[in-house]
Amino acid sequence: MATARPSRINGKVVIAGLAITLPLLGVLVANLGRDPHSVRSPLIGRPAPAFSLVPVGGGAPLSLENLRGKPVVINFWATWCVPCFEEHAALTAAARGLPDVQFLGIVYEDEEARTQDFLQQRPSPYPSLIDSEGKAAIAYGVFGVPETFFIDGNGRIVDKHVGPMTRSTIAALATKAKEGAR
Amino acid sequence: MVPILGRILILLALLAASAGALVGFATGMRPNAAGWKWARRLAYAFAAFMVLANLTMEYALLTHDFSVSYVAHVGSRRVPTWVSIVSLWSSLEGSILFWGLVMGVYIAVATSRNANRHPEYMPYAVGVWLACGAFFSFLLAGPAQPFATVPNPALDGPGPNPLLQNHYLMVIHPPFLYSGYVGMTIPFGLACAALLVGRLGNDFIRPLRNFLLLSWIFLTCAIVLGGWWAYEVLGWGGYWAWDPVENASFLPWLTATAALHSALLVERKGVLKGWTVVLVLATYLLTILGTFMTRSGVFNSVHSFTQSAIGPTILVFLAAALVFSLVLLALRVDTLGAEGRLETGPSRDVIFLVQNLLFVLFTFTVLLGTVFPLVVEAVRGVQMSVGRPYFDRMSVPVGVALLFVMGVGPALPWGRATAQQMRSALLPPLLSALLLAIAGLVLGVRNPWTLLALFFGGFTAQVTLSEMFLPVRQRMRSHGERFAEAFRQAQVRGRRRFGAYVVHAGAILAIVSIAVSSTMGSSKEVQLNKGESSTLGPYTLTFVQAEQVTDPHRESVQARVDISKNGRSLGALYPRMSQYENQREQIGSPAVRSSLTEDLYVSIHNIDSASVGLLVLINPMVSWIWIATAIMALGGLVALVPSLRGAAATAPGPVPATPIAIEGSP
Numbered sequence: 001m002a003t004a005r006p007s008r009i010n011g012k013v014v015i016a017g018l019a020i021t022l023p024l025l026g027v028l029v030a031n032l033g034r035d036p037h038s039v040r041s042p043l044i045g046r047p048a049p050a051f052s053l054v055p056v057g058g059g060a061p062l063s064l065e066n067l068r069g070k071p072v073v074i075n076f077w078a079t080w081c082v083p084c085f086e087e088h089a090a091l092t093a094a095a096r097g098l099p100d101v102q103f104l105g106i107v108y109e110d111e112e113a114r115t116q117d118f119l120q121q122r123p124s125p126y127p128s129l130i131d132s133e134g135k136a137a138i139a140y141g142v143f144g145v146p147e148t149f150f151i152d153g154n155g156r157i158v159d160k161h162v163g164p165m166t167r168s169t170i171a172a173l174a175t176k177a178k179e180g181a182r
Numbered sequence: 183m184v185p186i187l188g189r190i191l192i193l194l195a196l197l198a199a200s201a202g203a204l205v206g207f208a209t210g211m212r213p214n215a216a217g218w219k220w221a222r223r224l225a226y227a228f229a230a231f232m233v234l235a236n237l238t239m240e241y242a243l244l245t246h247d248f249s250v251s252y253v254a255h256v257g258s259r260r261v262p263t264w265v266s267i268v269s270l271w272s273s274l275e276g277s278i279l280f281w282g283l284v285m286g287v288y289i290a291v292a293t294s295r296n297a298n299r300h301p302e303y304m305p306y307a308v309g310v311w312l313a314c315g316a317f318f319s320f321l322l323a324g325p326a327q328p329f330a331t332v333p334n335p336a337l338d339g340p341g342p343n344p345l346l347q348n349h350y351l352m353v354i355h356p357p358f359l360y361s362g363y364v365g366m367t368i369p370f371g372l373a374c375a376a377l378l379v380g381r382l383g384n385d386f387i388r389p390l391r392n393f394l395l396l397s398w399i400f401l402t403c404a405i406v407l408g409g410w411w412a413y414e415v416l417g418w419g420g421y422w423a424w425d426p427v428e429n430a431s432f433l434p435w436l437t438a439t440a441a442l443h444s445a446l447l448v449e450r451k452g453v454l455k456g457w458t459v460v461l462v463l464a465t466y467l468l469t470i471l472g473t474f475m476t477r478s479g480v481f482n483s484v485h486s487f488t489q490s491a492i493g494p495t496i497l498v499f500l501a502a503a504l505v506f507s508l509v510l511l512a513l514r515v516d517t518l519g520a521e522g523r524l525e526t527g528p529s530r531d532v533i534f535l536v537q538n539l540l541f542v543l544f545t546f547t548v549l550l551g552t553v554f555p556l557v558v559e560a561v562r563g564v565q566m567s568v569g570r571p572y573f574d575r576m577s578v579p580v581g582v583a584l585l586f587v588m589g590v591g592p593a594l595p596w597g598r599a600t601a602q603q604m605r606s607a608l609l610p611p612l613l614s615a616l617l618l619a620i621a622g623l624v625l626g627v628r629n630p631w632t633l634l635a636l637f638f639g640g641f642t643a644q645v646t647l648s649e650m651f652l653p654v655r656q657r658m659r660s661h662g663e664r665f666a667e668a669f670r671q672a673q674v675r676g677r678r679r680f681g682a683y684v685v686h687a688g689a690i691l692a693i694v695s696i697a698v699s700s701t702m703g704s705s706k707e708v709q710l711n712k713g714e715s716s717t718l719g720p721y722t723l724t725f726v727q728a729e730q731v732t733d734p735h736r737e738s739v740q741a742r743v744d745i746s747k748n749g750r751s752l753g754a755l756y757p758r759m760s761q762y763e764n765q766r767e768q769i770g771s772p773a774v775r776s777s778l779t780e781d782l783y784v785s786i787h788n789i790d791s792a793s794v795g796l797l798v799l800i801n802p803m804v805s806w807i808w809i810a811t812a813i814m815a816l817g818g819l820v821a822l823v824p825s826l827r828g829a830a831a832t833a834p835g836p837v838p839a840t841p842i843a844i845e846g847s848p
Contacts, residue, residue, distance in 0.1 A: 010512050017508040024553065025501055028474065031556045032494055080340050082254050 042141075044160060048072075048151045049139035053129035056107065056115050062129060064155065071177035072102045072151040073170070076142050077128075078110040079118045084146045087164035088122055094170040095125045101174045106131050108145045148173075152180030185250050188238045188329030195231035195282065196319035198224045199312045206309025210378060213301065221308045225293045228315050229286030236283040239276065239328060243269050248339055251330035252276050258341030260734060265347050271356040272342035274477060274492070275328035280356070282318050284364040289315060292368045292393060300386055306375035314367050317499050325492040347736075347762065349771075351411035359404035359431060363469045365397025366434060369441075370466035373459045377510045380517035382448065382455045391445045392822060394462065398438045399818040405431050406811040417757075417772040417785035419705060419799040421807070424573040429552045430472030433545055437465040440541035447534055450596075452521030456511075457538070459518065463507045468545075470500045475552075527598040533591035540584050547576045578631050578697075582638060585693050588686055589642030592649045611648075615641035627702065635697035642690050650683035681821025688813030695806035705799040711792060718798050721782055722746045725794050726754070736762045738771075741794045743784055745775065757786045757796070776805050 043049075052063035064072065075091055077084035095103040105128030107115050112130055119128065131137055140149060143162070150159045150173045158180040159173050202224030209217030242250040243266045246259050256269045256276065271280040289311045296304050322328065341347070372390040376382040408431065409421035422428060441461035447454045478493025525531040551572050593607040618640030619633055627633055653676045657668035673680060708716040710725035717723070726742040740758035744751070755773035762769065772785035780802040787795035 008516060010516050013512045013515055014508065017504075017511065021504050021508065024471075024549075025497075025504070027553055027556050028478075028497055028500075031559065032478065032497065080338070082336070082340065085336060 083164035199316035202312035210306035229290035232286030248335035252328035310371035362401025614644035684817025692810035
């Protein structure tokens with residue numbers, strides 16, 4: 001302590017420090033929340049790609065064409081995807097609460113047997129379709145699961161959500177799809 | 183059960199760190215033995231809880247306990263056991279947990295080594311370390327929680343990122359990186375303590391420098407291991423792309439290197455104390471900036487972690503650390519007055535300054551290039567990338583200039599040099615400089631920067647080798663000893679100096695290899711049908727067939743490419759494309775045939791049973807970059823080990839000589 005002189009503020013340090021750090025922090029703050037990987041889907045506003053797929057467990061193929069006039073929510077999912085699993089409850093609840101919206105699952109890169117087991121343990125009020133060759137996923141430009149598309153009654157994609165959703169997000173986006181038809 | 187145990191351990195670590203930070207600062211302000219004892223105990227407790235939390239996570243990973251959220255995200259029953267073990271650092275939450283482990287070990291080692299030394303400084307240092315520890319514990323307790331409970335656990339998980347499973351280098355790179363990054367916490371705490379006490383004496387610069395050097399060795403290895411991994415795995419043929427995440431590791435390395443050099447001037451002449459402290463603080467802040475860059479999802483990079491919620495939290499910590507550092511510096515830096523005086527004329531002193539300024543200039547250049555795209559996007563809303571041209575154009579002159587001062591500095595004496603001294607110091611190395619440059623010309627080097635790198639490389643190599651063995655030659659002359667005996671004797675006193683020159687030798691080799699490999703290579707893209715051949719330089723490549731390879735966790739298609747050089751067969755290379763379980767993207771693995779002169783590098787663009795699209799490169803001298811790094815790390819260790827032993831042996835008072843081996847720390 002012998003050499004310590006009474007403290008004085010070193011103005012040069014303050015000015016140099018602020019000149020370097022403030023702009024840096026400003027830029028970082030301004031960019032928070034930005035996702036450099038997110039590319040706005042070019043499909044938004046366009047007609048949803050058509051498909052005709054067989055539901056899990058068999059049955060007649062379901063096609064998007066036949067659902068025209070009703071807003072549709074298409075959820076790409078898989079049994080091996082943890083966020084899909086977390087999202088499942090929100091989706092089934094939203095589907096029950098919105099009877100005028102048609103929910104559809106499309107199984108992404110998964111085995112039918114596993115999917116069947118999954119759905120037996122966790123029943124879902126809407127059908128999930130098997131996309132065995134991944135053609136629907138490619139047509140919709142699915143990058144990873146879960147990804148969910150919101151389609152209005154005219155068959156136009158209104159919005160797309162990447163990652164798991166909560167019930168309120170689903171409801172908000174489904175409303176957008178309902179309004180989109182007008 | 184396991185998630186709860188993990189959460190309790192994290193909370194205990196948070197508690198120990200927060201309490202320890204408070205006790206440390208309080209004891210620093212009003213020194214007393216009891217306070218110091220408790221600060222130490224809490225530091226050890228923090229370390230112990232972090233170790234236990236990590237062991238708990240390893241247990242969960244190995245027993246595939248999918249009720250632990252982190253295991254549910256990265257675990258899988260289908261991956262080999264070693265993948266399960268290293269999954270600890272394969273994803274965001276686990277990597278922060280591992281960070282806590284490394285931090286705990288560093289803090290415990292630094293505390294116990296200095297338990298009976300530097301009583302004025304140490305409580306403050308422990309306070310600062312544990313404050314940093316408290317922040318990372320807080321991250322683990324909340325925003326990046328690895329031990330959340332999964333209510334209805336799945337039977338199996340997706341497994342870690344396939345890139346981690348693709349190459350063993352990805353297994354060892356992160357531990358080195360964290361050991362380098364986290365290690366910078368220790369010098370940061372010591373520098374803050376010096377500011378708080380208002381003095382940076384010759385005795386205290388020693389632990390500061392040692393921990394800085396230790397972390398520097400790890401960081402050096404980590405950066406190059408990262409580059410090596412990129413080279414062996416990513417398939418574009420290079421080892422460094424000035425990617426934000428690469429820059430994130432390079433920035434603190436630059437300031438740490440500068441600080442290691444200026445610390446020498448503090449020790450030798452009692453000057454540049456404030457400047458050295460600034461560099462040490464900046465190094466730590468840059469590691470936090472790097473952590474933010476890799477984990478906030480703000481920067482676009484091939485190897486950052488995915489988008490996460492911890493970005494804002496780290497940013498708040500970075501801002502707090504910046505404010506703390508700035509206030510501390512503004513209030514206290516004037517108390518670290520200089521004891522000596524820097525020479526102004528032509529001398530080693532001045533070259534040290536030039537070297538330091540070059541490193542700082544380099545830091546700003548890289549930082550600017552990394553952040554600039556963000557500025558543009560914030561202001562104009564367009565995505566852009568600064569890219570390699572900027573970085574290459576800026577870094578090449580700085581690199582060559584550093585090579586130059588690395589030769590001139592050690593050649594000049596301390597203090598002002600006379601004209602005669604200058605001539606005898608600077609003229610002889612010109613011989614090697616010219617020899618190497620002419621050799622380059624003969625071998626076809628035409629790029630002026632590469633020639634300049636060879637010229638200065640030769641100059642600096644001669645100075646370095648002659649300085650490295652100067653004490654040995656002096657002993658041989660004055661004591662009439664044989665080389666081996668003189669070498670051994672010279673090591674007793676001058677090991678650190680010797681180690682430093684070994685590091686320089688490695689650095690010269692690294693810079694020259696980088697210059698040659700980045701300018702003297704050749705490449706070609708070809709599409710080959712089955713049985714067809716193509717040539718690049720002396721090599722002929724023939725696509726023999728596509729082969730299917732099945733491993734438990736992946737399906738691969740590999741191309742068998744027969745290689746011959748000047749008509750002589752060299753066997754086959756097998757670049758491949760792999761499809762991992764549960765991952766959509768295919769991952770290519772290049773095949774590299776390395777030799778000391780050049781690498782033949784083959785990677786696949788596209789492949790089917792009848793044809794293959796290949797990228798073929800000849801990369802000269804790349805192996806020497808890896809060798810040069812090993813030399814640098816070795817030199818660092820040579821310089822470090824005796825000073826640790828020496829410190830223990832010469833410390834005043836009854837010091838229990840804690841034999842903490844360097845190999846023992848993370």
